[in-house]
Amino acid sequence: MTNNILEMRDITKTFPGVKALQNVNLQVERGEVHAICGENGAGKSTLMKVLSGVYPHGTYEGDIVYEGETVEFKDIRDSEHAGIVIIHQELALSPHLSIAENIFLGNEQAKRGFINWDKTNLEAAKLLARVGLKDNPITKISHIGVGKQQLVEIAKALSKEVKLLILDEPTAALNDEDSAHLLDLIRHLKGQGITSIIISHKLNEIKAIADKVTIIRDGKTIETLDLQKDDISEERIIKGMVGRDLENRYPDRTPKIGEEIFRVEDWSVRDPRDTSRLVIDNAHLSVRAGEVVGIAGLMGAGRTELAMSIFGRSYGSHITGRVYMHGKEVRTHTVSQAIEAGIAYATEDRKHYGLNLIEDIKRNISTAGLKKLAKRGWVDGNQEYVVADQYRKSMNIKAPSVGAITGKLSGGNQQKVVLSKWMYSDPEVLILDEPTRGIDVGAKYEIYSIINKLAGEGKAVIVISSELPELLGICDRIYALAEGRITGELPISEATPESLMQYMTKERD
């Protein structure tokens, strides 16, 4: 007789045009810690959203059996009522409220509409004790670190009488000490009969804490491994995560690699919100003319932070290190200096950091290189139109004219506008952060072709991607990044998903 607290049977979830989940099965036994593993975008978070009612019953196919009964959650309140609590990667705490207020947010300890503060703080203190937090419940959330905030989230879950706790990348933003504490707590809760599902990239953590691990790849369940019974190695888990065929989804290119253009030395960056945390730790990297270099790293490894800190210090504090162009040190303290030095950075977050969505295509394309269109501060609008129209054609931006508003374009076309903008700024080094995120397969191929063309023109291209096959398909050399350190550097001939994943999950010694 099984003793499963949860069974998800044949879950299929489709988004317009994409099958995010396909007949996924998950069985979680009462009182265990169950890990879910998979590459970014494999469907882990989608599965958890189905479970917690973020995607309500009716928007997916398949059954959820919880505590022996088929359940149909309408929303997240519904699932929380049943004792399923999900803690997201981005914490959902209100920074200006106290710990106690946050714990009872939406569940206020009130009588006839008036909050009983003594009870609120007393109950909060009890919950804090259970998660091993000694802070005063009236402390503001913004005054405690991320690690403690995570514990407050768990205390909040406990206040809702949680039976099944779901943790999405709980240690991604934590330092080693806080991570260890959190894992201890999960073990401790297990002793109190609370079942946990933990989504994590950190395989050593999974090995340390989980009883079983279910591997998801491309929206399908691959296998469930029992870590207690069999001696499962990290390599075994990696094989399950990446084991797919690389189809011919990448255009051919014969690399013509020249002199070194770009080099970064001793690059260290601290988290601006928590300056005790090193986000980038003594990184070195270099790129040659005509070379496409990949940066592989899991969520939270510091990929974007590395790129943005190099690009005019637009991220981070206490930055130290040197940037060289053609062997000469250059000053890149502001974005305009970085652009002047010949560096371009196309963001992973087009909508928030890349485009002015209420403006048209031509004005977006000209933003970074506007100087070239201007004489004594006055812009030649006709020339701007001509330039933008050339990019519209060469980049195959699908829009009736360059006067079209960028906010109305598809993701792929928006990405082409972002790339056009940076190409027009005449860079020698292009750092492309997740250049194919959120765009369809056909547009991806076009983006790869553009990358090839840029390399063919002798530019140095750095591609940051969470999709290993993509990096393997287009790069000449790949750096692996883990916890802010470059843990490996592989020429494409030696790089395999397995070897990269090993470096990407390499822990600090």
Add this chain to the structure above:
Amino acid sequence: MATDTTSSRPADLGNRVPNPERTPGGIRGALGFLTSQLRQIGIFIALLVIVVLFQILTDGRLLTPGNVSNIIVQNSYILILAIGMVMIIIAGHIDLSVGSVAAFVGAVTGVIAVDNGLPWWLAIAVGLVVGALAGAWQGFWVAFVGIPAFIVTLAGMLIFRGLTQITLGNTQITPFPTEYRQLGGGFLFPNVFPAATSPYEWITVGLGVLAAVMLVASQVRGRIARAKLNLEGEPFAWFVTKLAFSVALILLITYLLASSRGTPIVLIVLAVLVVVYTAVMNRSVFGRHIYAIGGNLNAAKLSGIKTRWVDFWLFVNMGTLAALAGIVFTGRLNSAGPGAGNLFELDAIAASFIGGAAVQGGIGTVTGAITGGLIMGVLNNGMSLLGVSTDYQQFIKGIVLLLAVAFDVFNKRRAAGATK
């Protein structure tokens, strides 16, 4: 060609082909084009409707020569403020202090020109510098310290009102030199022909015709330049209609002014400001940066735009325009008082929003703000002619502001709904 752009041109793009999709033919194309233009010119149509409405309601008293002259002079300082204000709003900020800055500058010029009897031009020059410094002060706190403009300028509203009262010691300064007063209430050569007798007052007619000719010339030149590069998307008929309408409007106003007291000096100042600032917003790097910052601050920063300096200079600019408005207002009243410029900021803000500026920033035009200001001015004037009391006027202006912005929000939501 102004600059060399060939180096960055994608290689396979030598020859240009016409874009047939930009000029769809047939009635459907024409209708589609008109609809797309309607949003741009909607605000002008609203102004026209209001003018016609009051012209009828007042039995033709609205568009008499004397009254048109009045509308322009009465609203000139709000229109000057609206130009600076819409720029601030496009960048995503607000300025609540302009009324107080205007009053303070009026007081300072009074001390210089009246109390100390120094030359009028020195008073005006110092006044403008004081305004710029006031703007720099606020720009510093907004741009470099990072305090929201709402707070900084709310404080500025109190600070400069306080400074005004300290300067004036709760009395008024009056009378101002005649030259100083010209900017607010003066007309070009009113004595060449006696007022309100000849409809052909030569200097006004000359200026009006000159303005019309310059408008036509610049429009035609722009169209030829675009045609050469093969990027003209505007149907010829529409171009002619628009131009003919604008010319007719200029000549009508010229006729009305010429039959009254002539050209108000402040109208010339305003015309220059509108032309210059429209160009700045559309064609200068600075103007582009303002739109970029308002549209997406993060993207602007990551595109190498020095957003702090742009913010700073915006406030310096606003301070200078507020000073100019203060000088015009003081000249018109012939006195600098402690309560001068009260609530000017709200009129300027309302003008910007009625003129289509977006609350979130990134959208707005100088001509829109001017039109918005004129809508308010015509409403004021028209209701006064009808004998509507000021309490009702306030009420109606409030409703108009609310409806104008609601209409804009509704329009945007519909546009968004249609595409997604």
